[in-house]
Amino acid sequence: MVVKFIEFALVTYAFTLLIALLVAGIIRVIYIAVRKRAGGGTETEPDKEL
Amino acid sequence: MSFPFWEFFQGIYTLFQTEAAIAGARIFLIVLGFFLIYLAYKRVLEPLVMIPMGFGMIAVNAGVLMIEATRTGTLFVEPLAPPEKLMYFLQVDFLQPIYTFTFSNGLIACLIFMGVGAITDLDYLLAKPVMSLLLAVCAELGTIATLPIAIACGLLPEEAAAIAIVGGADGPMVLYGSIILAEHLFVPIAVVAYIYLSIIYAGYPYLIKLMIPKRLRGIEMDPFAMPKVSATEKFAFSVAACGILCLLFPVAAPLFVSFFVGVAIKEANILRFVEFLSQPLLYGATFFLGLTLGALLSAEVILNTKVLILMLLGMVALLLSGIGGLAGGLICYRLSNGKFNPLVGIAAVSCIPTTAKVAQKCAAEANSRAMILPYAMGPCVAGVITSAIITGIYVSAIGFVKW
Structure with a gap:
């Protein structure tokens, strides 16, 4: 039974990571869209250090 | 005729009319209430919650009286009131309206989230979304790992999931998750969670000192190099993220809408609403959250055999989340060639803004010029999002696990 829930927990973790990356993607798209609309370049580089 | 002198002082009289274990637990909780108030006054614990909570604990355990000839009770709150008697308790117990109309439906959690949204700065999250959210995922280690540990300790899946959510270090999320997943354990889980969330401020610095050497704790991050993010971007993000997250996790939709509406109002600069929220x-x-939680902590609650195990699991969850966050911080430090202060990782445990303040406090202790608070707020907010995602998954999917 515990093994089942370890599997469930790992799947949840992977899914959370996926959704987190999706949210990061949304943020990135909004970031670029708003900057373009404002006519400015992306003077800051998101996640440059990574 | 003998004069029933002690019966006039029912708080004392009832100590001798109940079982020794209940009387002992009442005295213990009264003393604990005084101790919590003292620690909160000294700012060792979070005073905003712990002072009203300590008062609630003292009053509910001291103010016990004979309700009927053979039954003791209080005039505070009856969390397990049956529906047919609810009107009676609403008329008699002074905190019952708060509990019935704001606790048991999660409204108080949503109100707090609206206020938190209205004071939250999303700049760093929007400028460095991948890093902030990856740190937040690392800091959910406790929420994930505590689930199978709790199952191994003999809890039912829903109960295990409810206590595991403590690892997300989001009080409103814990209230919300435990009401939906394990209503019968709502009171002990909520109390355990809020006591620990207050202890975070005092406890995490020790974990930080254990895991991160002083040289790394003092790394300076230039606050003026923080990327500038416009209010339009933050407003657009709050609307889009709210819509998408509600679509993905309807069960956590009240929390998402509460948080993001607070953010949107702040970014739209509607000053009257910002002040109100x-x-x-x-x-x-x-x-009222603190006062009601304290009033819920009666002797019967701590004599519940599951409470000790919930206390241990709550501590494990927050400890693992802290370790995960700091490990994420160390990874970012390596990837940035030593420019990133790994203490920012602890802020990803969420608990806005306590963990960010802890990160700043420890950094300043190691190097008085280290200013990492603006950077720490990004992972701190991201932690709310990942906690809500995991809560949504647990609430929606835990029932489908075949065991």
């Missing part, structure tokens, strides 16, 4: 609403809800 961030001051009377947030602080009013926090005050």
Whole structure:
């Protein structure tokens, strides 16, 4: 039974990571869209250090 | 005729009319209430919650009286009131309206989230979304790992999931998750969670000192190099993220909408609403949350055999989340060639803004010029999002696990 829930927990973790990356993607798209609309370049580089 | 002198002082009289274990637990909780108030006054614990909570604990355990000839009770709150007797308790117990109309439906959690949204700065999250959210995922280690540990300790899946959510270090999320997943354990889980969330401020610095050498704790991050993010971007993000997250996790939709509407109002610069959400609403809800939680902590609650195990699991969850966050911080430090202060990782445990303040406090202790608070707020907010995602998954999917 515990093994089942370890599997469930790992799947949840992977899914959370996926959704987190999706949210990061949304943020990135909004970031670029708003900057373009404002006519400015992306003077800051998101996640440059990574 | 003998004069029933002691019966006039029912708080004392009832100590001798109940079982020794209940009387002992009442005295213990009264003393604990005094101790919590003292620690909160000294700022060792979070005073906003712990002072009203300590008062609630003292009063509910001291103010016990004979309700009927053979039954003791209080005039505070009856959390397990059956529906047919609810009107009676609403008329008699002074905190019952707060509990019935704001606790048991999660409203108080949503009110706090609205206020938190209205004081939250999303700049760093929007400028460095991948890093902030990856740190937040690392800091959910406790929420994930505590689930199978709790199952191994003999809890039912829903109960295990409810206590595991403590690892997300989000009080409102814990209230919300435990009401939906394990209503019968709502009171002990909520109390355990809020006591620990207050202890975070005092406890995490020790974990930080254990895991991160002083040289790394003092790394300076230039606050003026923080990327500038416009209010339009933050407003657009709050609307889009709210819509998408509600679509993905309807069960956590009240929390998402509460948080993002607070953010949107702040970014739209609607000053009257910002003042209302961030001051009377947030602080009013926090005050009544603390007072009601304290009043819920009666002797019968701590004599529940599951409470000790919940206390241990809550501690494990927050410890693992802290370790995960700091490990994430160390990874970012390596990837940035030593420019990133790994203490920012602890902020990803969420608990806005306590963990960010802890990160700043420890950094300043190691190097008085280290200013990492603006950077720490990004992972701190991301932690709310990942906690809500995991809560949504647990609430929606835990029932489908075949065992």
